Amino acid sequence: MKIALGVSGGIACYKAAEIVRRLQDQGHDVVVLMTRGATQFVTPLTFRALSGNKVYVDMFEGQSSGSDFEGAFDHILVAQSVDLFLVAPASADCMARLAAGIADDFLTTFHLAVTAPVVIAPAMNTRMWQHPSVQANLKTLASRGVRIIDPEVGQMACRTHGPGRLAPVETIVDCVTSLLKRSRDLEGRRILVTAGPTVEDIDPVRYISNRSSGKMGFAIARAARDRGASVVLVSGPTELDFPGAIRVRTTEEMRQAVLENANDADVVIKAAAPLDFRPKSVSAQKIKKRDASLSLELEPTTDILKELGARKNGKVLVGFAAETENGLKNGLEKLKAKNLDFIVVNPVGGPDSAFDSDINRATIINASGQTEEIPPVTKQVMADKILDRVLKLLK
Numbered sequence: 286m287k288i289a290l291g292v293s294g295g296i297a298c299y300k301a302a303e304i305v306r307r308l309q310d311q312g313h314d315v316v317v318l319m320t321r322g323a324t325q326f327v328t329p330l331t332f333r334a335l336s337g338n339k340v341y342v343d344m345f346e347g348q349s350s351g352s353d354f355e356g357a358f359d360h361i362l363v364a365q366s367v368d369l370f371l372v373a374p375a376s377a378d379c380m381a382r383l384a385a386g387i388a389d390d391f392l393t394t395f396h397l398a399v400t401a402p403v404v405i406a407p408a409m410n411t412r413m414w415q416h417p418s419v420q421a422n423l424k425t426l427a428s429r430g431v432r433i434i435d436p437e438v439g440q441m442a443c444r445t446h447g448p449g450r451l452a453p454v455e456t457i458v459d460c461v462t463s464l465l466k467r468s469r470d471l472e473g474r475r476i477l478v479t480a481g482p483t484v485e486d487i488d489p490v491r492y493i494s495n496r497s498s499g500k501m502g503f504a505i506a507r508a509a510r511d512r513g514a515s516v517v518l519v520s521g522p523t524e525l526d527f528p529g530a531i532r533v534r535t536t537e538e539m540r541q542a543v544l545e546n547a548n549d550a551d552v553v554i555k556a557a558a559p560l561d562f563r564p565k566s567v568s569a570q571k572i573k574k575r576d577a578s579l580s581l582e583l584e585p586t587t588d589i590l591k592e593l594g595a596r597k598n599g600k601v602l603v604g605f606a607a608e609t610e611n612g613l614k615n616g617l618e619k620l621k622a623k624n625l626d627f628i629v630v631n632p633v634g635g636p637d638s639a640f641d642s643d644i645n646r647a648t649i650i651n652a653s654g655q656t657e658e659i660p661p662v663t664k665q666v667m668a669d670k671i672l673d674r675v676l677k678l679l680k
């Protein structure tokens with residue numbers, strides 16, 4: 286496979302040379318893109334000699350002279366030819382430019398043109414790493430599906446100790462290898478994913494909802510898309526991005542959108558947390574503040590998952606159960622009642638709560654009732670674990 290390795294300006298640049306070698310040992314073709322900062326630490330010649338490929342630094346190098354205009358569109362052509370884009374080390378400055386969509390050198394322009402999965406391995410001084418703007422950029426990149434290989438805690442070149450040191454080369458190479466192994470294994474599959482909460486109005490200014498952030502469903506949608514599936518995402522109100530997502534508000538709107546798209550899907554993964562109840566009537570006017578208590582009468586909404594389970598037609602159907610207690614018992618009952626292929630049971634409430642967290646732990650129960658524990662992992666990793674199981678069922 287072909288890998289673009291972006292190298293930005295930090296003291297850990299010298300480790301990128303080892304990354305090139307280790308990826309080549311695995312049979313990959315590596316093309317290196319360097320920021321101008323990176324060239325202060327290691328010369329392009331080092332990477333030219335190691336990779337055997339042209340090293341890209343400038344956008345405009347030699348393009349205004351000569352007759353053939355060769356390489357003028359390499360930022361597009363090379364971007365289209367790679368299977369993965371890894372930035373290691375990713376400096377604070379480089380991450381900021383990637384997060385802002387700036388395209389002022391070859392690496393950052395390439396980033397906007399690449400459609401392959403993007404992985405970054407940040408490395409910097411601990412105080413820089415902990416700075417709110419660095420953390421905000423990290424969040425932005427992660428929310429767009431960029432895989433982050435967290436730096437490790439250790440002794441830094443600046444003689445301080447803390448988080449910020451580039452993850453070990455083996456960790457980076459393992460992450461790339463497992464991503465590439467999975468890459469495109471869902472090609473040709475149509476996957477419908479739901480995410481987020483729903484909202485039910487009480488009056489024109491108030492509503493009831495729940496704490497679902499949508500992060501798990503969006504992570505599944507992104508991972509499935511990166512693995513080649515054609516993905517339809519139906520989401521309740523969240524701040525997360527996914528191109529083409531169908532946005533809904535109420536459980537009934539979610540139900541309609543799901544049923545409209547379910548027939549064409551090979552797989553339906555219901556990671557959303559639609560409300561089970563809605564106010565029996567919605568007040569046309571704002572309910573006025575008063576001293577007396579107020580009772581809301583709620584009625585059940587339609588159970589979307591159950592409806593899907595009753596008309597499964599050979600689809601793989603995956604559900605989620607967010608439970609505060611008796612997770613296994615409740616999960617197993619839900620699995621059977623809704624005719625699911627497997628269910629992912631998450632704890633909610635307390636320190637391990639799956640809601641609005643980037644980390645998730647789960648018990649997966651399959652159709653024969655066998656269970657498997659998934660220890661706390663990022664929702665990105667959890668998404669791939671769920672899709673690995675879906676793939677086995679499809680095969």
Ligand SMILES: Cc1cc2nc3c(=O)[nH]c(=O)nc-3n(C[C@H](O)[C@H](O)[C@H](O)COP(=O)(O)O)c2cc1C
Pocket residue numbers: 293294295296297320321322323375376377378379408409410413
């Ligand atoms: C000796 C030295 C070491 C540096 N190490 C790092 C580092 O590990 N991480 C980082 O984000 N910036 C580091 N910097 C600062 C960057 O090189 C600087 O912000 C530069 O603008 C990075 O730009 P670029 O990565 O976009 O090329 C270091 C600077 C110097 C002089």
